[in-house]
Amino acid sequence: MNRREYNMAVKEFSGRLFGYSLKYLQNSEDASDIVQDVFEKLWKNRKKVEPDKVKSWLFTCAHNAMINFIKKRSRMSYMDDVQTSDVQESHTKSYEMKEVIEKCLSQLPPIQKSIILLRDMEGYNYKEIGDILELSEAQVKVYLFRARNKIKKQLKDLTVLV
Incomplete structure (x- = not known):
C-alpha cells in the first residue's frame, strides 16, 4: 500500500469507521480516538495490508481496539465502584x-x-x-x-x- 492508497482509504472509510465506533462506544471522543489509532496502525502496517483488503482490515482492527478499550474501561469502572460503594x-x-x-x-x-x-x-x-x-x-x-x-x-x- 502506498501513500496515495492510504489517503484514499482514509477518505473512504474514516466516516464509516467513526460511525461504527460511535454506535459501539456511545462517546464521540472515544470513537474518534479509536479511528485515529486504527489509521495509525494502518500506516505502520501499510506494507503488510493488501489494498483490496483494507476495508476488512480497518473494521477488524477497530473492532479489536473497541473490545480492548471496553475491557480496560470496565476494569477502571470496577475500581471506581469499589472505592465509592457508599454512594447509591x-x-x-x-x-x-x-x-x-x-x-x-x-x-x-x-x-x-x-x-x-x-x-x-x-x-x-x-x-x-x-x-x-x-x-x-x-x-x-x-x-x-x-x-x-x-x-x-x-x-x-x-x-x-x-
Whole structure:
C-alpha cells in the first residue's frame, strides 16, 4: 500500500469507521480516538495490508481496539465502584426508545453487538461482516439471530414492567 492508497482509504472509510465506533462506544471522543489509532496502525502496517483488503482490515482492527478499550474501561469502572460503594444512585430514569435500544445493545456480548451494528446500522452483508470479524457467514447469521432474540426478549420484559 502506498501513500496515495492510504489517503484514499482514509477518505473512504474514516466516516464509516467513526460511525461504527460511535454506535459501539456511545462517546464521540472515544470513537474518534479509536479511528485515529486504527489509521495509525494502518500506516505502520501499510506494507503488510493488501489494498483490496483494507476495508476488512480497518473494521477488524477497530473492532479489536473497541473490545480492548471496553475491557480496560470496565476494569477502571470496577475500581471506581469499589472505592465509592457508599454512594447509591437512583435508577428511576425515563428512557426514550433510542436509549432503551442502546441499553439493550450494551448488554449484548461484544461479538453480537458488533454484528448487530455492522448489519443493522451500517448495512454490511453477511460476507463482509464475516471478513471483518473473521467469522464464517453461518456464524454471523447465528450470532445475529441470537442477538436479535436477546434484544426482543429484553424489550418484551421491559413492556411487562411498564
